[in-house]
Amino acid sequence: MERRDFVSNIGLTLALVCTAGLAACSKGGSNDPGPTPPGGGNAKLTLNLGSDLTNVGDFRISNGVIIIRTGSGNTASAFTALSSTCTHQGCTVATFNNTSKLIECNAPCGHGSRYTTTGAVNTGPATAALTAYTIKVDGNVLTVS
Ligand code: FES
Known part of the structure; x- marks a missing residue:
């Protein structure tokens, strides 16, 4: 060559x-x-308020987020959205207790930490708050980012 x-x-x-x-x-x-999901590309979670979280105390844990309806009406202030990853050892929180109004990190993974709906620690062993996320409501579409 x-x-x-x-x-x-x-x-x-x-x-x-x-x-x-x-x-x-x-x-x-x-x-x-x-395709870009409703609410933009940074959305962690999108819900249809026509069928999701219709009653105060309803909650959903999905995609690293716990979102709770804390009030009536379809406005952002009627909800709270927090990281669902417990700050103690990283378990996914188990539930929202609508009687105590606390987010619970229970067995088998969790060790009993409790958080308020603002994400603040109510009961340890966790010592750091859950991260809060931004909520937007447009009509019946709620987006967490
Ligand atoms: S991982 Fe939640 S209390 Fe330990």
């Missing part, structure tokens, strides 16, 4: 590799995040 042919072949090979690499990273490839 002549030097000119060798250089030409290397150039063609590099062009093919670069083209393939760019195609793999372009929209529509395996890294495509898909």
Whole structure:
């Protein structure tokens, strides 16, 4: 193979590799995040208030979030959204107790920590509050981000 042919072949090979690499990273490839969910791309959770969390005390634990209806009406202030990851040892909190108004991290994973609806620690062993998230309500669509 002549030097000119060798250089030409290397150039063609590099062009093919670069083209393939760019195609793999372009929209529509395996890294495509898909359509943007309602409420934007940063949404951790989206609910339809026409059917979800219709009564005060209703709660949902999903996608790393515990969201609780704490009041009436479909406004952001009628809900609280917190991380569902207990700050003690990282278990997912188990439930919201509507009688005590506390979020409970129970056995078998949890060790009995309790949090208020603001995320503050009520009872240890946890010592740090749950992270609070932002809630937006647009009509019947509630979005946590
Ligand atoms: S992990 Fe929640 S109390 Fe220990």
